[in-house]
Amino acid sequence: MVASGKQSADPHRPSEILETLKRLGFGVAIAVPDSWLGEILVRIEHEPTMRLVRATHEEEALAIACGTRLGGVRTAMFVQNAGLLSMGAGMVSLAQRYQFPLLMLVSYRGTIEDPVFYHTPKGRVTEPVLRGLGVAHARADRARPIGPQVERAATYAEEACCPFALLLSQEDVQW
Amino acid sequence: MVNAARPSRADYYKALADTLPQHALVVTSLGNASYLWASMHHQPENFYFEDAMGLALPLALGLAIAQPRRPVIVVEGDGAVLMHMGALVTVGAVAPGNLTVLLIQNGVHAASGGQALTNANLDLAALALSAGIPRAKNVTTPDAFAAAMRESDGAGARFLVLSTKPDTEVVRPPIAFDxxxxxxxxxxxxxxxxxxxxxxxxxxxxxx
Structure with missing residues (x-):
């Protein structure tokens, strides 16, 4: 957990995420919708250097991402934390077993900061489930610029040859 | 559709080896889909699944996106597709002209010893058509399969449902599956x- 009462220094954090992905050469984003993710996905869709694939389920999205990375394209995933809970089998038997480096940018619903309280059950178990699955992860620090945090998460995924989940707050990712 | 007299997976694989497009990349699902293909036509351009049932098709879709100039062929099973039917909709939406889906319809979960499917008699080509994959059809013989493989590329993915008899005896692959x-x-x-x-x-x- 990252505790912070400070306001972020950068003016628009979702823009920083997108610019960082472009700068690092991410060519594909695979996504399953969440209300916080809606606009950034539309922005990616309009990026000439990136391609957005809208999947029907997060485990399917994970497999598509493994395929694009297998084909040599740096790949990010945009999912809600509900998707982390539902992709467990594919995570361990495909992404981790074959050691695919994937950046997972996750809208972290159900924390104390989320105004929609029916997400609470997912927020409560997300990090314990990630630890149980052995998925490398971190919660983004809202007191620090988001771009370098995305870059470090992406670097971790490549250096460790594994998926890495960066858990994002509403102000990080909602455009 | 599942027919009474059905060719074997090996029969179709012989036809596949004979008609494999130049520079093709082949993704095979778990079990004999991978073990038999490795026995008959091992190449570095093969990506073999072990486990991760139902995810060979979406992985192949991603590969087709990343490698648009190369033909990508995926061998998936009917039980596996039933586990992730949403992937058909995504394939239909992305419409990759370089992707060929070979769906082994043997009516059972062959990789788990031949256990019954939830429904063994679905028209899976019709299902694919409904999901937005226009070049979908049922195939019942290796010759018809070979002819379909020789057809030129068109718009969207090619989706061939191969009526196949079950092969529940596990083939020993000739290579390590690391x-x-x-x-x-x-x-x-x-x-x-x-x-x-x-x-x-x-x-x-x-x-x-």
Whole structure:
């Protein structure tokens, strides 16, 4: 957990995420919708250097991402934390077993900061489930610029040859 | 559709080996889909699944997106497709003209010993058509399959449902199925860029 009462220094954090992905050469984003993710996905869709694939389920999205990375394209995933809970089998038997480096940018619903309280059950178990699955992860620090945090998460995924989940707050990712 | 007299998986694989397009990349689902293909036509451009049932098709879709100039062929099972039917909709939406889906319809979960499917008699080609995959059809003979493989590319993915008799006896593959070796051998064969790290982050994928 990252505790912070400070306001972020950068003016628009979702823009920083997108610019960082472009700068690092991410060519594909695979996504399953969440209300916080809606606009950034539309922005990616309009990026000439990136391609957005809208999947029907997060485990399917994970497999598509493994395929694009297998084909040599740096790949990010945009999912809600509900998707982390539902992709467990594919995570361990495909992404981790074959050691695919994937950046997972996750809208972290159900924390104390989320105004929609029916997400609470997912927020409560997300990090314990990630630890149980052995998925490398971190919660983004809202007191620090988001771009370098995305870059470090992406670097971790490549250096460790594994998926890495960066858990994002509403102000990080909602455009 | 499942017919009474059905060819074997090996019959179709012989036809596949004979009609494999130049520079094709082949993804095979778990069990004999991978073991038999490795026995009959091992190449570094094969990506073999062990486990991860139902995810060969979406992985192949991603590969087709990343490698648009190369034909990508995926062998998936009917039970596996039933586990992730949403992937059909995604394939229909993305419409990759370089993707060929070979769906082994044997009416059972062959990889788990021949256990019954939830529904063994679905018209899976009709299902694919409904999901937005226009070039979908049922195939009942290796000759018809070979003819379909020789047809020129069109709009969207090609989706061939191969009526096949179950093969529940596990084939012993001739090679080690080390997953990381499989991946690295494949990526090396296609000349995929490799990650070039830097001391303080910001590494990139670069071609040698």
């Amino acid at each position: 997953p990381v070796l499989t991946k690295q051998r494949f990526m090396s064969a296609i000349g995929a860029p490799r990650y070039v790290p830097t001391m303080f982050g910001g590494g990139r994928l670069e071609h040698d």
